[in-house]
Amino acid sequence: MVGIADLTVEADLILGPGPRPWSEAWAVLEQAFEDIEALYRDGDQTVGQYDVIKIVNNFMVNCYHLKDHLRSDLNVPEPVRSGVEKFVKSNDSLALTGDVANTAKHRERRPAERYARVGEVLSGPEAVIHWTDPNGNTVRQDARELAQAAMHEWRTYLQTHGLI
Numbered sequence: 001m002v003g004i005a006d007l008t009v010e011a012d013l014i015l016g017p018g019p020r021p022w023s024e025a026w027a028v029l030e031q032a033f034e035d036i037e038a039l040y041r042d043g044d045q046t047v048g049q050y051d052v053i054k055i056v057n058n059f060m061v062n063c064y065h066l067k068d069h070l071r072s073d074l075n076v077p078e079p080v081r082s083g084v085e086k087f088v089k090s091n092d093s094l095a096l097t098g099d100v101a102n103t104a105k106h107r108e109r110r111p112a113e114r115y116a117r118v119g120e121v122l123s124g125p126e127a128v129i130h131w132t133d134p135n136g137n138t139v140r141q142d143a144r145e146l147a148q149a150a151m152h153e154w155r156t157y158l159q160t161h162g163l164i
Contacts, residue, residue: 020078025062025069026164029154031058039125050123056118056127056143057104063150064088064098067083080161087157093149096141117128118143 035055039047070076070084088094099116119130119140127143157163 019072020069021067022066022073022163025066026154026158029059029066032062035059036144039127040144042116043124045123045125047125049125052121052125052127053118056147057100057131058098059143059147060100062105063147063154064074064094064101066154067094076103076163080163084157091153093146094153096129096131096135096146097150099131120122 010152032055036059039052039055067088071081073081088098096114096116099114100118103115103117116129116131118127119138120128122128124133129141129143129146131139131141133139155164
């Protein structure tokens with residue numbers, strides 16, 4: 001039997017053991033954002049409906065969880081680590097990415113929590129997020145527009161704190 005220590009691998013990216021730095025999570029998020037942009041830009045009609053949902057959900061999960069990486073990375077300044085949760089909760093687009101991520105993960109939400117998911121996949125391909133407002137009404141929002149707004153908020157926050 002060959003163990004992992006017995007393998008010789010040449011790699012362009014070596015992540016190694018230990019906790020992921022926030023910058024790695026940021027790079028993954030930027031790629032997930034590019035995947036949504038490419039989906040809309042290229043208009044590839046061969047992309048399946050569930051592939052569209054997967055691409056959108058991947059972005060939402062990585063976008064929302066960037067806060068966890070910032071909060072737990074000891075190389076991030078303390079004011080950022082202690083303030084990032086409040087920043088995300090107070091930001092409409094970032095909070096909505098969290099609701100989409102958590103709805104996808106748990107399939108349902110507690111009564112006081114907003115239900116949000118990819119509710120439509122249109123030809124193009126395009127995705128529409130459906131979410132419920134406090135009155136129980138369904139609101140529709142284009143997934144690309146939500147992703148663009150969320151990335152704008154993250155970039156502004158990270159630039160303001162000198163991280164990018």
